Amino acid sequence: MLTFVQVLDFIGTFAFAISGIRLASAKQFDWFGAYVVGLATAIGGGTIRDVLLDVTPGWMTDPIYLICTGLALFWVIAFGKYLIHMHNTFFLFDSIGLALFTVVGVGKSIALGYPFWVAIIMGSITGAAGGVLRDVFINEIPLIFRKEIYAMACVVGGLAYWICDLFGLEAFICQIIGGSTVFLARILAVKYSICLPILKGEQR
Amino acid sequence: MLTFVQVLDFIGTFAFAISGIRLASAKQFDWFGAYVVGLATAIGGGTIRDVLLDVTPGWMTDPIYLICTGLALFWVIAFGKYLIHMHNTFFLFDSIGLALFTVVGVGKSIALGYPFWVAIIMGSITGAAGGVLRDVFINEIPLIFRKEIYAMACVVGGLAYWICDLFGLEAFICQIIGGSTVFLARILAVKYSICLPILKGEQR
Amino acid sequence: MLTFVQVLDFIGTFAFAISGIRLASAKQFDWFGAYVVGLATAIGGGTIRDVLLDVTPGWMTDPIYLICTGLALFWVIAFGKYLIHMHNTFFLFDSIGLALFTVVGVGKSIALGYPFWVAIIMGSITGAAGGVLRDVFINEIPLIFRKEIYAMACVVGGLAYWICDLFGLEAFICQIIGGSTVFLARILAVKYSICLPILKGEQR
Numbered sequence: 001m002l003t004f005v006q007v008l009d010f011i012g013t014f015a016f017a018i019s020g021i022r023l024a025s026a027k028q029f030d031w032f033g034a035y036v037v038g039l040a041t042a043i044g045g046g047t048i049r050d051v052l053l054d055v056t057p058g059w060m061t062d063p064i065y066l067i068c069t070g071l072a073l074f075w076v077i078a079f080g081k082y083l084i085h086m087h088n089t090f091f092l093f094d095s096i097g098l099a100l101f102t103v104v105g106v107g108k109s110i111a112l113g114y115p116f117w118v119a120i121i122m123g124s125i126t127g128a129a130g131g132v133l134r135d136v137f138i139n140e141i142p143l144i145f146r147k148e149i150y151a152m153a154c155v156v157g158g159l160a161y162w163i164c165d166l167f168g169l170e171a172f173i174c175q176i177i178g179g180s181t182v183f184l185a186r187i188l189a190v191k192y193s194i195c196l197p198i199l200k201g202e203q204r
Numbered sequence: 205m206l207t208f209v210q211v212l213d214f215i216g217t218f219a220f221a222i223s224g225i226r227l228a229s230a231k232q233f234d235w236f237g238a239y240v241v242g243l244a245t246a247i248g249g250g251t252i253r254d255v256l257l258d259v260t261p262g263w264m265t266d267p268i269y270l271i272c273t274g275l276a277l278f279w280v281i282a283f284g285k286y287l288i289h290m291h292n293t294f295f296l297f298d299s300i301g302l303a304l305f306t307v308v309g310v311g312k313s314i315a316l317g318y319p320f321w322v323a324i325i326m327g328s329i330t331g332a333a334g335g336v337l338r339d340v341f342i343n344e345i346p347l348i349f350r351k352e353i354y355a356m357a358c359v360v361g362g363l364a365y366w367i368c369d370l371f372g373l374e375a376f377i378c379q380i381i382g383g384s385t386v387f388l389a390r391i392l393a394v395k396y397s398i399c400l401p402i403l404k405g406e407q408r
Numbered sequence: 409m410l411t412f413v414q415v416l417d418f419i420g421t422f423a424f425a426i427s428g429i430r431l432a433s434a435k436q437f438d439w440f441g442a443y444v445v446g447l448a449t450a451i452g453g454g455t456i457r458d459v460l461l462d463v464t465p466g467w468m469t470d471p472i473y474l475i476c477t478g479l480a481l482f483w484v485i486a487f488g489k490y491l492i493h494m495h496n497t498f499f500l501f502d503s504i505g506l507a508l509f510t511v512v513g514v515g516k517s518i519a520l521g522y523p524f525w526v527a528i529i530m531g532s533i534t535g536a537a538g539g540v541l542r543d544v545f546i547n548e549i550p551l552i553f554r555k556e557i558y559a560m561a562c563v564v565g566g567l568a569y570w571i572c573d574l575f576g577l578e579a580f581i582c583q584i585i586g587g588s589t590v591f592l593a594r595i596l597a598v599k600y601s602i603c604l605p606i607l608k609g610e611q612r
Contacts (some may be wrong), residue, residue, distance in 0.1 A: 024349070024403060025352075025404060027345060029350055029402070029403055030349065030351070030400040031400045031401050032348075032349070032355060032400050033346070033348070033349025033351075033403075036349060037349065038356075051255055051459055052468065054211065054464065056258065057256060060256065078540065080404065085381045096603040117471055121440070136544060136545075137340075139547065140344065140544065140547065141435060141547045144441070145432070145437045145438065145444060145445065146435075146441055146442070147438070151440060151444075152440050195438065197439055198437070199429070199436075199437055199441075199481075199484065200433060200434050225607070228607060229607040232551045232606050233605045233606070234553070234603065234604040235556070235605055235607050236553070236560050236604050237552070237554055237607075238607040241553065251460070255459055255460070256601075263462060264526050266526055270525070277607075284607075284608065294516060298515060337552060339543075341540075341550060343548065382580055
């Protein structure tokens, strides 16, 4: 039987893969290229985290992520032209994925005995590095470095997780609060167009 | 004494390095930059595979790959202007490298106890990820995402390897058939201009 | 109490982070993006080295690199417009960082039992790969592949380290001479505009 977390994981993976596949389609990638970019978006963050933590990347132990990315590719091939009308749905799914992936990354690092400041970085890498890899593959400047609160939502959620832990709350509660914080930070930032200042250095 | 596989490995490494060095030369890289791009093309796939499999990258145990890339750089410096007439030879060498690297990647993963679906991905990474790294370094969209059957040949060859294994054939036979399938798939795809459909999503 | 090496490490990290943050600011990155690019420039080389050597990346054991990058970001935000007048200072700091990081990379590899040719590559990766990562993130062709002696200074310093070791000198002396060689090679190359030949292949 599927657990609630597995359902969220599936939704998040699907949404991340869709985001990669859509950007690949805008660059005229073939089906294979789109699949790889979708996969990198979905599992790239977790893979970089697991390489840094020196554990076996999650997708190498369960083919669900490959299958889920395959379904996302099929979805874009079959329903691509309707996707634009589902913008809000996918924004929601993507935010769910961001929240879950962050919490999974923080939790995994804590379980391996790393301090919280490492865990928050690992949570942010899990949530946001897949999108960086996607943008490198399609040869664009990573979106998350220039626009919108995205990885910052992971950092804020990770901090919320930490604070809950400092107050002695149970791991389960910490995860719920941490994940909700990521989700809300992301939603509110987009709704109210909250963004970080642009860095202005010397003129060039 | 050199084994047959070592000769193939040398040919493949040389061809991959040449491909990286030539593209670097088109972008006005200096000798050092061209060497690094050639090396990344030749050993990048195997290195990413070995990092994911958590074993020491092959090139760190034997300097032959560095030497081979050095010879490739010397070759391009000395005979660069004749290279264009040797297009067919290098296409052949490149296909030999692709076939061998795929089989080595699949075999290594199986030997480490991974299931076949992981091994096929590792074989494809071994064969094709070096070219992706090359294209990231020269700041182009990875060629294999947009044109020609390349990594798909690795996947098809990996599947052939798997099927042979399911029929209980010896590892050696599986490798010969798997590698030949990669080689033929690549040659036929180019000869008959077989390619995957381009993904068309929504208009932008 | 801070040791002399720690002071050099801090100076080098700060200079590397500044270099990443300045290039990010020229591309209109936000504060978060600039921080990530600065961090990648400062710790990227060491992280890639440690992943290849299969040890825990240094920055995951000590938050000093994160703090140092934060100070660099603050510095650029507060004093950005004066930075251009401090060009020579930062060139000096950057060269100190390059020298120290190379020596640390060589020493760490030797201590893990790798042969010197691997150690020299690891030293060069430690010194120069962060800058490659920076340039990939800002979507430019890596500077070190096209201009100036940079990674070559690491290679030359690594060779000097090796030669000292062959003569049976103490590790400490090897490190001083290796580091000084990197530093001088870099300074002299810029002062006298020494660079490697550009690779010219076939016309395209």
